[in-house]
Amino acid sequence: MCGIVGCTAQGGEVVAGLVESLKRLEYRGYDSSGIAAQTVQGIGIVRRVGKIRELEAQLQQEPLIASTAIGHTRWATHGRPTEANAHPHRCGKLVVVHNGIIENYLELRQELGASGAVFQSETDTEVVAHLVASLWQGDLAAAVRAAVGRLEGSFALALMHEDTPEVIVAARRDSPLVLGVGEGAHWLASDVAALLPWTRRVIYLEDGDVAELHPTALSVTDMAGKKQHRPVVEISWSAEMAEKGGYAHFMLKEIHEQPTTVANALLGRIAEKSGTITLDGFNIDDDTLRSLRRVSIVACGTSWHAGQVGRFLIEQDAGLPVEVDYASEAIYREPMLGKDDLLIAISQSGETADTRAALRRGREAGAHTLVISNVAGSSMARDAQSVLLTYAGPEIGVASTKAFMGQLTVLSLLALKLGAVRGKLTNGELRRRLHELKLLPHAIEAALHSSDAAKDIAAELAAARDALFIGRGVNYPIALEGALKLKEISYIHAEGYPAGEMKHGPIALIDASMPVIAIATHAATYAVIAGNVEEAKARGARIIALVSQGDDRVAKSAWRTIVLPAVPENLSPLVNIVPLQLLAYWTAVARNADVDQPRNLAKTVTVQ
Numbered sequence: 150m151c152g153i154v155g156c157t158a159q160g161g162e163v164v165a166g167l168v169e170s171l172k173r174l175e176y177r178g179y180d181s182s183g184i185a186a187q188t189v190q191g192i193g194i195v196r197r198v199g200k201i202r203e204l205e206a207q208l209q210q211e212p213l214i215a216s217t218a219i220g221h222t223r224w225a226t227h228g229r230p231t232e233a234n235a236h237p238h239r240c241g242k243l244v245v246v247h248n249g250i251i252e253n254y255l256e257l258r259q260e261l262g263a264s265g266a267v268f269q270s271e272t273d274t275e276v277v278a279h280l281v282a283s284l285w286q287g288d289l290a291a292a293v294r295a296a297v298g299r300l301e302g303s304f305a306l307a308l309m310h311e312d313t314p315e316v317i318v319a320a321r322r323d324s325p326l327v328l329g330v331g332e333g334a335h336w337l338a339s340d341v342a343a344l345l346p347w348t349r350r351v352i353y354l355e356d357g358d359v360a361e362l363h364p365t366a367l368s369v370t371d372m373a374g375k376k377q378h379r380p381v382v383e384i385s386w387s388a389e390m391a392e393k394g395g396y397a398h399f400m401l402k403e404i405h406e407q408p409t410t411v412a413n414a415l416l417g418r419i420a421e422k423s424g425t426i427t428l429d430g431f432n433i434d435d436d437t438l439r440s441l442r443r444v445s446i447v448a449c450g451t452s453w454h455a456g457q458v459g460r461f462l463i464e465q466d467a468g469l470p471v472e473v474d475y476a477s478e479a480i481y482r483e484p485m486l487g488k489d490d491l492l493i494a495i496s497q498s499g500e501t502a503d504t505r506a507a508l509r510r511g512r513e514a515g516a517h518t519l520v521i522s523n524v525a526g527s528s529m530a531r532d533a534q535s536v537l538l539t540y541a542g543p544e545i546g547v548a549s550t551k552a553f554m555g556q557l558t559v560l561s562l563l564a565l566k567l568g569a570v571r572g573k574l575t576n577g578e579l580r581r582r583l584h585e586l587k588l589l590p591h592a593i594e595a596a597l598h599s600s601d602a603a604k605d606i607a608a609e610l611a612a613a614r615d616a617l618f619i620g621r622g623v624n625y626p627i628a629l630e631g632a633l634k635l636k637e638i639s640y641i642h643a644e645g646y647p648a649g650e651m652k653h654g655p656i657a658l659i660d661a662s663m664p665v666i667a668i669a670t671h672a673a674t675y676a677v678i679a680g681n682v683e684e685a686k687a688r689g690a691r692i693i694a695l696v697s698q699g700d701d702r703v704a705k706s707a708w709r710t711i712v713l714p715a716v717p718e719n720l721s722p723l724v725n726i727v728p729l730q731l732l733a734y735w736t737a738v739a740r741n742a743d744v745d746q747p748r749n750l751a752k753t754v755t756v757q
């Protein structure tokens with residue numbers, strides 16, 4: 150999605166710094182970028198289609214020297230990726246950058262056009278510039294408050310006016326916006342990662358907030374102008390955490406961070422000896438947990454796959470029925486939820502529009518609500534009654550890896566917590582399971598050693614047009630996730646399937662050109678999936694099999710195997726996904742694909 154940045158400072162030059170901040174938002178996906186700056190000659194604007202390096206080159210030609218500026222990366226929604234449609238947009242002395250969608254922009258465009266407004270672009274955003282300009286009477290924040298009441302849809306906005314050269318006004322509804330607090334300078338950005346090079350003191354704006362930034366002052370009001378207090382939060386993520394740490398791509402770095410991800414997600418939450426689990430931010434009391442009738446999980450993409458694993462774990466450990474819904478489908482059905490239900494929204498970003506909408510519907514229907522997210526100040530983290538953070542740190546690669554690992558870890562803990570509270574797990578069983586969880590980072594570390602094998606296999610897999618991933622039971626969602634990883638970064642068409650379904654159709658696709666990736670590690674379903682592997686092999690498929698140490702059946706049928714450490718079946722998804730992430734990564738590298746920013750994808754989909 151689009152990204153916005155801004156800075157107002159006491160003297161000095163801020164444009165180069167804002168370009169660096171925009172680079173930290175590249176992972177959100179974009180097709181053009183631009184900067185508006187309060188120069189001595191008035192507000193100057195430079196915009197370019199393409200990567201940020203195009204903008205940098207243009208700024209060399211047309212320098213913008215200023216201590217107050219705003220910037221933008223655009224992921225086209227209304228209007229093609231052209232310079233005219235790139236942000237910032239201007240109306241007279243006023244400029245604006247925007248992330249979100251103004252749903253009533255056509256109506257506003259007609260109304261403003263009838264009053265003489267002349268539009269330079271096809272975008273929805275430009276109507277904001279004209280609307281605020283039409284309401285401006287010297288106080289930019291007042292004009293913005295008057296204008297946003299007319300806007301329908303989602304927005305994170307930053308605006309400047311030439312007559313107030315050190316002021317930036319920001320406003321948000323549904324699209325994330327964070328302020329950075331410094332000495333003699335204030336910033337804003339769509340995401341904390343863009344602020345980290347300058348400050349780790351941030352303020353998360355809430356829906357309806359309007360902020361006014363000066364170099365040495367900062368105020369937040371609601372849309373009616375009533376002062377709002379928003380705490381300053383110290384971010385522990387340092388700037389380098391968001392750097393690549395020596396890896397070729399963010400994705401590879403984040404895959405290798407996964408043992409730490411699991412350890413961080415467990416930190417301070419389990420006492421193995423006493424068999425207790427403490428879930429900070431989980432505000433649902435034990436009696437309510439005992440009275441729960443059902444769990445409903447809503448999510449999108451990789452987070453939906455985590456939800457599918459969570460279903461197995463919660464049903465097995467807590468004896469609670471669980472349904473898992475695509476958020477984009479759930480919002481168009483009757484919620485069918487009430488006070489005896491727990492609705493869990495899983496979202497790395499905490500900003501995915503469909504998931505947030507499903508969460509809100511469930512909350513309005515009376516369900517207890519929990520969000521599992523990687524971002525503390527995210528919109529969903531503030532919408533839900535309870536929040537369980539995954540503590541995976543900034544995930545920059547568009548293809549989610551460590552955040553997924555964090556989600557699975559938190560879901561494992563939640564399943565055990567529910568099982569213990571509901572009397573399904575004895576304290577002895579709980580202590581054993583907690584011990585197994587504590588050992589998991591070592592097994593994931595061992596699984597990372599499969600990188601060379603995965604790279605080797607990828608050299609051949611890169612030539613495939615299609616691929617089929619099969620798994621059973623708690624690893625069926627891992628087959629889905631492995632397929633998503635491969636397709637979203639290497640652009641090879643890949644499907645995940647329950648292995649038992651192969652004979653009901655997909656087997657017709659199988660021949661020597663169709664690699665089959667089988668998750669065949671030790672499990673109750675091992676014998677039947679071994680049979681599926683042999684059926685696929687008999688039809689000429691090249692089998693790439695994930696097997697456990699000591700495997701003596703599937704390995705014989707496989708073209709290539711990746712041997713993994715044996716772990717309890719309920720924890721095997723957290724180990725088995727690692728080689729599949731590496732397989733996707735190395736295949737994308739072999740195909741010279743843009744691993745961290747795959748085409749057409751955005752890290753956070755803040756539009757429905």
Ligand code: AGP
Nearest residue numbers: 450451452496497498501548549
């Ligand atoms: C993951 O690799 C994908 N990029 C995508 O499916 C992602 O999981 C999905 O958009 C949900 O994002 P969220 O977890 O931030 O809600």
